[in-house]
Amino acid sequence: xxxxKLQAKVQxxxxxxxxxxxxxxxxxxxxxxxxxxxxxxxxHVRYLADARDLGHRLIVGVxxxxxxxxxxxxxxxxxxxxxxxxxxxxxACVDAVVxxxxxxxxxxxxxxxxxVLVKGGDWSLDQIVGADLVLxxxxxxxxxxxxxxxxxxNIEARILGKExxxxxxxx
Numbered sequence: 001x002x003x004x005k006l007q008a009k010v011q012x013x014x015x016x017x018x019x020x021x022x023x024x025x026x027x028x029x030x031x032x033x034x035x036x037x038x039x040x041x042x043x044h045v046r047y048l049a050d051a052r053d054l055g056h057r058l059i060v061g062v063x064x065x066x067x068x069x070x071x072x073x074x075x076x077x078x079x080x081x082x083x084x085x086x087x088x089x090x091x092a093c094v095d096a097v098v099x100x101x102x103x104x105x106x107x108x109x110x111x112x113x114x115x116v117l118v119k120g121g122d123w124s125l126d127q128i129v130g131a132d133l134v135l136x137x138x139x140x141x142x143x144x145x146x147x148x149x150x151x152x153x154n155i156e157a158r159i160l161g162k163e164x165x166x167x168x169x170x171x
Contacts, residue, residue: 009089032114034061064101
């Protein structure tokens with residue numbers, strides 16, 4: 001039963017637009033972010049929790065597998081798109097997860113028109129895809145700080161023995 005509730009958070013773009021319309025009718029503030037989220041780690045969890053604090057509902061757009069490979073290289077993604085979506089859906093701070101297969105989520109953002117658009121600290125506001133749309137609609141665009149020492153790239157390097165551990169425990 002619980003797993004079915006997680007699966008219900010993973011929505012098609014058509015389903016998501018219906019969900020967003022319902023949330024808006026309830027006066028809820030919609031936050032959107034996107035990314036690969038290949039190996040979920042503490043940095044992701046903290047980032048998503050902080051993003052959720054900016055509104056009532058958090059939608060996470062997930063890059064499709066082909067997009068991740070194009071962005072991160074031929075050995076990525078490590079986890080397939082269905083797995084990445086369900087892992088994200090398991091987080092209490094995430095209200096909906098949607099896959100996008102374009103190079104950027106621009107059209108998805110245009111369709112959702114979130115109240116708040118969020119990206120990680122490596123993105124300046126002028127680099128955030130869809131910021132123009134959200135700002136023109138009276139919304140807010142934020143770049144949230146990273147939790148230092150956590151990245152999927154670093155985890156992959158440690159697994160391959162190419163980099164020492166660099167996490168909060170120093171191990």
